[in-house]
Amino acid sequence: MVSEMRIVVMCKSVPDTMDVRFDPQTKTMVRAGVATTINPFDLFAIEAALRLREQHGGTVTAMTMGPSAAQRELQDAIAMGCDDAVLLSSPAYAGSDTWATAYALACAVRYMxxxxxxxxxxxxQDGDTGQVGPGIARQLGWPQVTYVSRVCELDLMARRIVVERLLEDGRQTLAAQLPAVMTVLKDANLPRTATLRGMRRAHRAVVPTWGPEITGADPRLVGLDGSPTRVVRVFSPTARQGQVQWITAATPQKVAEGLLAALTAEQLV
Ligand SMILES: Cc1cc2nc3c(=O)[nH]c(=O)nc-3n(C[C@H](O)[C@H](O)[C@H](O)COP(=O)(O)OP(=O)(O)OC[C@H]3O[C@@H](n4cnc5c(N)ncnc54)[C@H](O)[C@@H]3O)c2cc1C
Structure with missing residues (x-):
């Protein structure tokens, strides 16, 4: 007999602004006083998880590592339809880079x-590395399927998932053994909005907070000290100076000739 499927969807709480500021001392993002939201890319992950639950049964747990205020984002995930949520929050996690984040999340999944x-x-949307999903897979020793645009098949008996990946030069169909980690593209689906019933459920939901002392994560491997990344400098790149050359002529033919001459002069053709 196959037990109920259990899916964990990772959703990050990110600043709800494009005006991201950095602390020059710690070189980490300034989060105090900044409104937050679920990372927009994670809405597609939640939707993919909910659709799989609708087809195969089971439960979907939303998980985030972040400050205590990130509970709000987890409630939003429950309002969308997730069954429950877990918040990883502790002073020990502060300053974690992608490696430490993946380790902390993987420990929590192992604990589940x-x-x-x-x-x-x-x-x-803020860190933008795309490293955490593959990092979790590596920490757990599970197969990973990334850039998934469609789940073609999920066979719980055979413990197998078949997905379509969207690559720059085409599509690729890939099968992986469960348990696995999947990262989802925004082409995968159209995320649903929260229902009133979901919002009521979210309002009542009790989201447990786990620190390393609960999940069994080694405190030396999380937080700023446990992060192998060293940020040497954080800066906004200065705008590049460029010159614009307008090519005008009486006919499109003459404009094309002018363009060709300009490109030839610059040795670009
Ligand atoms: C030295 C250093 C210190 C840092 N300090 C902090 C800090 O104090 N606080 C902080 O928030 N960030 C901090 N960061 C940024 C941190 O590395 C990343 O924000 C975080 O590890 C996720 O990486 P990313 O944003 O590139 O996510 P990506 O790898 O681009 O995310 C891919 C997917 O992984 C999942 N995911 C990513 N992060 C989380 C998460 N936290 N919880 C659940 N799911 C997640 C989501 O599904 C997401 O769509 C620090 C970075 C460095 C280098």
């Missing part, structure tokens, strides 16, 4: 026990 599938977004 039987999990069949982890679904992540393609990337976070």
């Amino acid at each position: 026990g039987e999990v069949d599938l982890i679904v992540c977004g393609r990337q976070a």
Whole structure:
């Protein structure tokens, strides 16, 4: 007999602004006083997880590592339809880079026990590395399928998932053994909006907070000290100076000739 499918969807709480500021001392993002939202890419991950639950049964747990205020984003995930949520929050996690984040999330999944599938977004809107999903897979020793645009098949008996990946030069169909980690593209679906019933459920939901002392994560491997990344400098690149040359002529033919002459002069053709 196959037990109920258990999916964990990773959603990051990100600043709800494009005006991201950095602390020059710690070289980390200034988060205090900044409104937050679920990482937009993770809405597609939540939708993918909910659709799989609708087809195969089971439960979907939303998980985030962040400050205590990130509970709001988890409630939003429950309002969309997730069954429950877990917040990883502790002073020990502060300053974690992608490696430490992936380790902390992987420890929490291991602590949960039987999990069949982890679904992540393609990337976070702020950090933008796309490393955390593959990092979790590496930490758990599970197969990973990234850039997924469609789940073609999920066979719980055979413990197998078949997906379509969208690549720059085409599509690729790939099968992986469960448990696995999947990162989802925004082409995968159209995320649903929260229902009134979902919002009521979210309002009542009790979201547990886990620190390393609960999940069993080694405190030396999380937080700023546990992060191998060293940020040497954070800066906004200065705008490049360029010159514009307008080519005008009486006919399109003459404009094309002028353009060709200009490109030839610059040795670009
Ligand atoms: C030295 C250093 C210190 C840092 N300090 C902090 C800090 O104090 N606080 C902080 O928030 N960031 C901090 N960061 C940024 C941090 O590395 C990344 O924001 C975080 O690890 C996720 O990486 P990313 O944003 O590139 O996510 P990506 O790898 O682009 O995210 C891909 C997917 O992984 C999942 N995911 C990513 N992060 C989380 C998460 N936290 N919870 C659940 N799911 C997630 C989501 O599904 C997401 O779509 C620090 C970075 C460095 C280098």
